[in-house]
Structure formats: C-alpha cells, structure tokens
Amino acid sequence: MIVGIAGAPGAGKSTVAAAIVQAARERGVAAALVPMDGFHLADASLQRLGLSDRKGAPETFDGHGYLALLRRVRVDRTTVWAPGFERDLEQPIAGAIAVDPDVRLVVTEGNYLLIDADPWREARSLLDQAWFVEVDDAVRRDRLVARHVEFGKARQDAIDWVQRVDEPNARLVAVSRSRADLLVTG
Template sequence: MTPSSTLTDRAVSLLSGPARVVLGITGAPGAGKTTLTATLLSALGERLGEDAVAHLPMDGFHLADVQLDRLGRRDRKGAPDTFDVDGYVAALRRLNDEPDRTLYVPGFERNLEQPIAAAIAIPPAARLVITEGNYLLLPTAGWERVRPLLAEVWFVEVDDDVRRERLVSRHEQFGKTPDAARDWVDHTDEPNARLVSATSSTADLVVTL
C-alpha cells in the first residue's frame, strides 16, 4: 500500500520545531499497523531523508518464552502483561530525553517468535520516530505512561473478517496448523483485539484501510 499524501503531510507537520517527535501507530492485531508503518517510513524517508526517520516497534519488548514459561503466560503471548512495558517506556523516554545519543532497542524475529536484543539502532539524526504496537493507548497496567511520550497516536482499523484471516494466515506461515491457528486467533488474539479496539476513541486520528 502507499500512504496518502495527507498522512505523510500530517506526519511531517508534527516537526514544527527542532525537537525530536515520536508518532504512535496502534490498532488491533492484524489491522495493518506494520504495513502502514513501513510504507509511511518509506514515504517520509523520501521526503525528509532516510537518516531523519526511524522505527521503534513495540514487538521488540515481548517477553522471551523463557520468561513467559516462568510466569505461566506463554499460552497468552501477545496479551498486555506478556510485554516488558517498563523497558518500552524507558526507551521512549530516552528518545525524548537523550536525542544526541544512539538508542539501541530490541527487534522481534517472527521466524523465532522471540525478541532480539539491540537489533535496531536509532541515531541522533532521526528527528521523526514511528513506534507501532497494540497497546499504545491502553489506560492501565503501566501502559498509560506511553501516550504522554508520543506527539500523536493514529489508530488503524480494517474489516474484522479481513483482519482475522490475516492473523490465521500469519500463524500458519510461522508454523501453526490451520486448526491451531484459528484456535489461537479465537482465544488469544481476539480478546486482545477487543481490548485494543476499545481505545480507538482516544486516538488523534483513525486510519481505515
């Protein structure tokens, strides 16, 4: 997909001063957050220069499976309490408080379904950073500390049937059987989706794909 010039213009308009700006992209699992983020980063890179934009994905702050096993939460992987929210908030604060230092943040390897430490470097030249994930607008459990650190949050939505089929296909692609993929969507992804969808009214912009 190609982001409309309106979305690109709106993101650029956030850079009204010299300070670094962090834009949040949120939405339910499978809504298209990552796709929108990638194409928006590309368009912004062409507009502002590649070094001026960067990406900080919330997914890198998944707890590793060894920790989920210890906590008894592996069967709920992807729920709000299966992330290192403190680490994510600390990274966002450093983006704002230490703009002259390179920030190393974890990425998430889909093939392994595990976070990878320091996989992403955000250099001082990055004036506009996009962070995307499910729980940027969640008002509880420590996530409420995220929103004040973001200039704007855009909520991505798509038809629920399309979103669910995307999730099933994704789980199959990374090793689940069709039945296991649908079971995971029904019992893990969908409760999370309902939780996230309830936050859409607090977004600065709703983007319908």
C-alpha cells in the same frame, strides 16, 4: 517527533508504520521504526511466568522497558538501541534497531499504545501523534490466521489461537481508539 500507530492484532499497524518511515526517508527526513514487538517477553520468561498460552497479551510484554525506551528516544543525544522482533524465531532481539541522534521522526507501533491500563497508559503522553488503524474484523482475523500458519502453526491451531488470544486482545484495544488523533481505515 514520535508517532504511535495502534490497533488490534492484524489491523495493519506494521504496514502503515513502515510506509510512513519509508515516505519520510524518501523526503530526506531521518526516520526510524521502533515496533513494540521488540518488547515481547522471551519464551523462556513466558514459560517461567506461566504465560506461554497468552503470548501477545499486554502482560506478556515489558511495558516498562518500552516506556523507558520512548523516554530515552526523546532526550538522548546518542544512539539509542531498541530491540527488534524476529518472526521466524518468534523472539525479541536485543539491540537490533539503532535510533541515531540525527533521527527526527520515530514511528512506533503496537497493540497497546493507547489502552488505559498500567503501565501502557503512560505511552500516550510520550507520543506527539497517535493513530489508530482499523480494518474489517473478518479481514483482520484472516490475516492473523495466515500469519500464524506462515510462522509454524497448523491451521486449526492458528484459528484456535486467534479466537482464544488475539480476539480478546482485539476487544481490549478497540475501546482505546478514542484516545487516537487520527483513525486510519482500510
């Protein structure tokens, strides 16, 4: 079973996804967490494409690679290696997450799982369940600013980034909430 957790940047998707995986494991269910963040394009690629100032927008991810991974997880009977994301480096890490053949629950989370744009629109069809996490916008923005500061941005630069990059992404994601099976609020 593949459960997708979608929502705007800073909504709490990672926290919800990690809690689901932990709860499953505590009940003896083999589970894996595969975040979409592992499919961020590397900074070198973003620079080459002129997208460094939009990191986190849909076009700054390898969406086709993400979809290919979901398809593999569904059919492969060998270990599937998924990329992770290292926040300290702000870079994807290839082969960081093992989805072993005994895994019965894969939880994936990311902003764009439910948006109706190529290549992302196919993601919904690869999920058995799709949940949308929603939180008060002021709380979400405060979380984002704090996260950006924690990982190296000056406070004003973090505020500017949230307004220039994260908020347009949040508006894009918000219209996709109707494609979810469940709304999680917090």
